[in-house]
Amino acid sequence: MPNLQETLDLSSYVALGDSFTEGLNDPGLDGAFFGWADRLAGMLAQGRPRGEFRYANLAVRGRLLDQIAAEQVPQVQRLQPDLVTLCAGGNDILRPGSDPDEVAERFESAVARLADSAGTVLICTGFDTKDVPLLKHLRGKIATYNGHMRAVADRNGCKVADLWSLRSVQDRRAWSEDRLHLSPEGHQRVALLAARSLGLRTEEDPEAPWPAARVLSAADQRRENIQWAREYLLPWVGRRLRGESSGDHVEPKRPELMPL
Template identity: 80%
Template sequence: MADHLEILDLNSYAALGDSFTEGLNDPAPDGSFAGWADRLAWMLAAGRPEGEFRYANLAVRGRLLDQIIAEQVPQVRRIQPDLVTFVAGGNDILRPGSDPDEVAERFEAAVVQLRESARTVLISTGFDTRGVPVLKHLRGKIATYNVHLRAIADRNDCAVADLWSLRTLQHRQAWSEDRLHLSPEGHQRVALLAARALGLTTAEDPAAPWPAEESHTAAEQRRENLQWARDYLLPWVGRRLRGESSGDHVEAKRPDLLPL
């Protein structure tokens, strides 16, 4: 079912962040990635005259919070969008020894800057990793960061997309094979959640149950977990140990406000 959205007084939108906002593992027709931010932009542009709504996506995979603040936040002052989505800090939280209290302080300083240039700022909480191998051990750290994010939103009048509470994102169908990035349908659920956080009414429900899928035995699940660790987890850990990023030599896919 297509979404029916009332038109907000928002004529331009810039998305800031890392691979989550760049849209990894949600293939677009042109061979790039779409993702929840692109999907949200299409929802916001629906029903408008062609070319009236403008959109920029500055997000780059692998970026840490300080990189996003240095590279992407200043661009908001330049392009002056009506809406900014700012989802950052997740890669920092995943790093050993990182302090969610300190990350949150830097995040809020960036939010203050963004509020000076954009009329509306939307942030999101982090995912609940309770059922994710390895990452489930970081659940308390992510929860601490989320508490800070909600307080930051209250102090700075930001909208919040609460990913932690969206239980449908804990289902395997929400995630791609690497279990680190969303599937296309997972990105759609997040876009719907973000739209509702902005006050839009959507015909589709981000919390709707998933279609039934074939069950797996415990042995099959163990084999899948081992395969996933070999194919995705170990290479990811290796890049971290070598100080490499999947975003090295990658540029923003849509660096300027362009008509949709």
């Protein structure tokens, strides 16, 4: 089956973003998080001589769009990669009173800066949150933001990984226990979608059916929701109220283009 190098000459890749791209809740062998971007880099490196493909991941959990634009985008201008992925703005959209139109304008400004420094730019839409507690109330804002993302891609010649239409991640098993970050299998599904968005024909299908799962009773679902709120939701809300971020004092896990 043909690989990506037959259609695009990519030998370097830089990933930008927040916890989604850092790879939270997809533990690697070295104790660091792995994630969809690392998985995508591995797919892109296949078929190349060992060490020829270089990869950097500058994403840091909790980062807002303006922080990504200030801290990470200038590094792309220095590194000049063949490919850059930018998935950002989700943390901004989650904030009360945020305006998806205004966030999208700032996102496009970042994309315009990247277009001069990278051969190919891939961006991501947001996930469909219709079945996610609390976040389902933000579904309209996310849909509006997604419409802007597609327009930004059209105007700037970007590739798009459409996470909203990825039906396989509607399964609970695509998400970790905190319901905010993907599980390892969820990260793999997104990596496959990103690869296909770039033109790679993967043997695995990002929409492959999940195995049959046990159906929870209403009582079990309530117990799970209460436990989730206690362990994950309340601490998350508390950090927001205190103005804290999970990314405080966290550095990028792979700040330079290094061979895989």
